[in-house]
Amino acid sequence: MTLTEDRARKNPASAMRRRTDPDPAARSQGGQRFLLWGLVLASAYSLFPVWWLIVAATKDRTGLYQSNGMWFSGMHLWNNLHQLFTYDDGIFLRWTANSLLYAGVGSLGGTLVALATGYGLARFDFPGRAVVFACVVGSFLIPIALLTLPLYLLFSEIGLVDTPWAMLIPCLINPFSVYLAKVYTEATIPFELLEAARLDGAGELRIFVSIVLRMMTTGGATVFLLAFVNTWNAFFLPLTVLRGQENWTLNIGLYNWSGKRLESGVDLTSLVLTGALLSIVPMAVMMVAMRRYWRTGVTLGALK
Numbered sequence: 429m430t431l432t433e434d435r436a437r438k439n440p441a442s443a444m445r446r447r448t449d450p451d452p453a454a455r456s457q458g459g460q461r462f463l464l465w466g467l468v469l470a471s472a473y474s475l476f477p478v479w480w481l482i483v484a485a486t487k488d489r490t491g492l493y494q495s496n497g498m499w500f501s502g503m504h505l506w507n508n509l510h511q512l513f514t515y516d517d518g519i520f521l522r523w524t525a526n527s528l529l530y531a532g533v534g535s536l537g538g539t540l541v542a543l544a545t546g547y548g549l550a551r552f553d554f555p556g557r558a559v560v561f562a563c564v565v566g567s568f569l570i571p572i573a574l575l576t577l578p579l580y581l582l583f584s585e586i587g588l589v590d591t592p593w594a595m596l597i598p599c600l601i602n603p604f605s606v607y608l609a610k611v612y613t614e615a616t617i618p619f620e621l622l623e624a625a626r627l628d629g630a631g632e633l634r635i636f637v638s639i640v641l642r643m644m645t646t647g648g649a650t651v652f653l654l655a656f657v658n659t660w661n662a663f664f665l666p667l668t669v670l671r672g673q674e675n676w677t678l679n680i681g682l683y684n685w686s687g688k689r690l691e692s693g694v695d696l697t698s699l700v701l702t703g704a705l706l707s708i709v710p711m712a713v714m715m716v717a718m719r720r721y722w723r724t725g726v727t728l729g730a731l732k
Contacts, residue, residue, distance in 0.1 A: 480498060550610045550614045646721055653715070
């Protein structure tokens with residue numbers, strides 16, 4: 429009699445459990461399949477609106493209302509694009525340029541301000557630093573909608589309503605970006621490096637420009653991308669501070685077009701959907717462009 433048979437004879441209950449318990453490898457494969465299907469369902473749920481938007485942008489007005497919403501019914505995309513770029517003397521291109529100006533320039537300036545402020549809070553000791561940081565954390569908990577009306581009243585007093593500055597100035601101050609910059613500075617900028625630079629005779633401005641900014645490329649890219657997406661998708665602030673359509677953003681312009689069906693009976697739904705599809709392109713391009721900075725940051729972190 430073998431040793432295994434002897435143990436099975438002495439403890440039949442244990443042997444029965446071993447025979448009925450599934451193999452650990454099989455359990456692992458079952459968990460992986462469950463996780464895979466969960467990811468597939470989450471991806472399908474996330475891509476469903478994008479697919480619907482792509483399909484809708486290829487339809488004319490008749491196909492948009494009378495065909496299956498999830499499949500094509502004729503290719504009218506080029507005609508929709510031509511109408512989109514020529515309608516109302518090409519105002520869509522003006523709105524696109526405005527959105528790129530507000531999101532690009534405003535986010536770049538806001539990123540520089542956030543990196544400088546976060547670096548100062550993380551690596552300089554001054555009276556009231558804890559109070560300042562507490563104010564920063566508390567301020568980004570306030571919804572931007574609550575600040576829109578005070579901003580409008582302030583800009584009305586100094587004559588900045590319906591100007592690009594009404595959008596650019598709020599983009600320069602983002603408390604959440606300051607918080608991210610402070611956390612990233614504490615993780616990546618050692619005190620010893622700053623002291624060595626000071627001993628070599630470098631000034632604080634040169635240290636920040638030549639050393640700190642280069643080491644915070646990954647954090648700066650993250651702050652810039654978050655600020656860009658937030659400004660690009662902004663709705664309530666431009667709706668409040670911008671009046672003339674020459675200064676509108678894409679979101680406000682497309683919103684105005686979608687309301688013309690009720691106001692004047694002009695149905696611009698096809699143009700609105702095509703414009704909404706094109707509005708995704710800059711954010712996708714920005715995501716791809718920022719990817720190499722994140723890859724570089726991860727590689728540097730691994731080497732450290």
